[in-house]
Amino acid sequence: MVRTAVAFSPGHISGYFRRIEGREIATTGSIGAGVVIDEGVRSTVEEAGETSVRVLRDGCVSTGSPPIEYALDRIGVCARVTTECRLPIGAGFGLSAAALLATLTAANSLFDLGLSADGVAAAAHEAEVVQRTGLGDVAASLGGGVACRKGPGITAEVARFYPEEPIYAMSLGPLPTASVLGSAETMASISAAYPRRCPHNLIDFYRLSRSFAERSRLIAPDVRRVLEACDAAGVPASMTMLGNGVFASGAAAEGVLARFGEVYKLAVARRGPYLIEVIP
Numbered sequence: 416m417v418r419t420a421v422a423f424s425p426g427h428i429s430g431y432f433r434r435i436e437g438r439e440i441a442t443t444g445s446i447g448a449g450v451v452i453d454e455g456v457r458s459t460v461e462e463a464g465e466t467s468v469r470v471l472r473d474g475c476v477s478t479g480s481p482p483i484e485y486a487l488d489r490i491g492v493c494a495r496v497t498t499e500c501r502l503p504i505g506a507g508f509g510l511s512a513a514a515l516l517a518t519l520t521a522a523n524s525l526f527d528l529g530l531s532a533d534g535v536a537a538a539a540h541e542a543e544v545v546q547r548t549g550l551g552d553v554a555a556s557l558g559g560g561v562a563c564r565k566g567p568g569i570t571a572e573v574a575r576f577y578p579e580e581p582i583y584a585m586s587l588g589p590l591p592t593a594s595v596l597g598s599a600e601t602m603a604s605i606s607a608a609y610p611r612r613c614p615h616n617l618i619d620f621y622r623l624s625r626s627f628a629e630r631s632r633l634i635a636p637d638v639r640r641v642l643e644a645c646d647a648a649g650v651p652a653s654m655t656m657l658g659n660g661v662f663a664s665g666a667a668a669e670g671v672l673a674r675f676g677e678v679y680k681l682a683v684a685r686r687g688p689y690l691i692e693v694i695p
């Protein structure tokens with residue numbers, strides 16, 4: 416019987432962000448605010464002679480994950496990894512960070528690496544920044560709630576509050592994070608659009624996120640049609656960063672979003688990544 420460890424990490428919908436360039440990777444990342452969600456990634460890690468990754472979603476299987484392969488190599492282990500998620504990948508749900516945190520949490524236990532929670536997070540954050548799959552999702556997803564990151568990296572202050580309301584989200588298709596992070600022009604627009612403060616409550620979070628989305632010029636025409644339908648119904652909503660999708664709250668949110676595609680009903684997460692089991 417091959418030794419196995421299983422762990423889970425929540426995902427994260429970023430509402431607004433600004434890249435912060437540090438002198439090293441640990442102080443490079445983003446400031447901004449987003450909501451940590453109860454849907455994320457479950458990762459099963461088994462001892463193996465060489466690293467392989469299977470990604471399961473919605474009955475489909477794909478292979479390979481550059482951020483996970485990078486991270487496992489950096490901590491010096493080989494493993495057979497299987498990740499599972501229900502939300503669409505590349506759609507702004509922070510699944511790359513969740514996959515990294517879940518996989519590294521499981522690997523740390525399976526291989527008795529003795530990494531602290533911060534050590535696991537630092538390895539995940541490094542992979543995100545180096546692979547251009549994210550900037551602040553790892554820091555946000557270390558805890559739950561609506562998370563406002565006041566500095567880059569995994570040790571900066573994060574202010575959190577925990578709304579009870581569900582978050583409804585839908586995706587009209589992926590927006591490859593690396594394509595945005597790699598564009599100097601787009602990142603300049605994003606920096607100029609940054610709202611410079613933390614949200615006071617959930618409605619304020621939607622207001623700041625929507626203002627950012629409009630000023631960053633990231634809203635595609637089909638996403639705008641969904642946002643305008645939310646506006647007409649008085650539903651607070653904004654664009655999932657970075658994905659061609661919309662997130663919203665309120666009694667009418669699910670019905671309005673359902674007119675445009677599949678709706679995911681999400682709860683605000685109360686905690687970050689955790690180990691589920693180790694099978695000796």
Ligand SMILES: Nc1ncnc2c1ncn2[C@@H]1O[C@H](COP(=O)(O)OP(=O)(O)O)[C@@H](O)[C@H]1O
Pocket residue numbers: 456470479480481482483498499500503504505506507508509510511512514548549590591592593657658
């Ligand atoms: N569930 C997952 N399991 C394994 N790798 C993943 C997963 N989700 C994302 N990744 C890896 O991260 C890369 C970038 O994902 P990204 O566009 O950042 O997705 P998201 O917006 O959901 O974070 C993907 O191409 C894939 O290699």
Ligand SMILES: CC(C)(COP(=O)(O)O)[C@@H](O)C(=O)O
Pocket residue numbers: 427429431432444445447449505506507508509510511512548549550551552592656657658
């Ligand atoms: C918005 C983003 C830069 C990317 O988020 P995702 O596409 O979900 O990986 C995030 O990491 C952030 O810093 O807020």
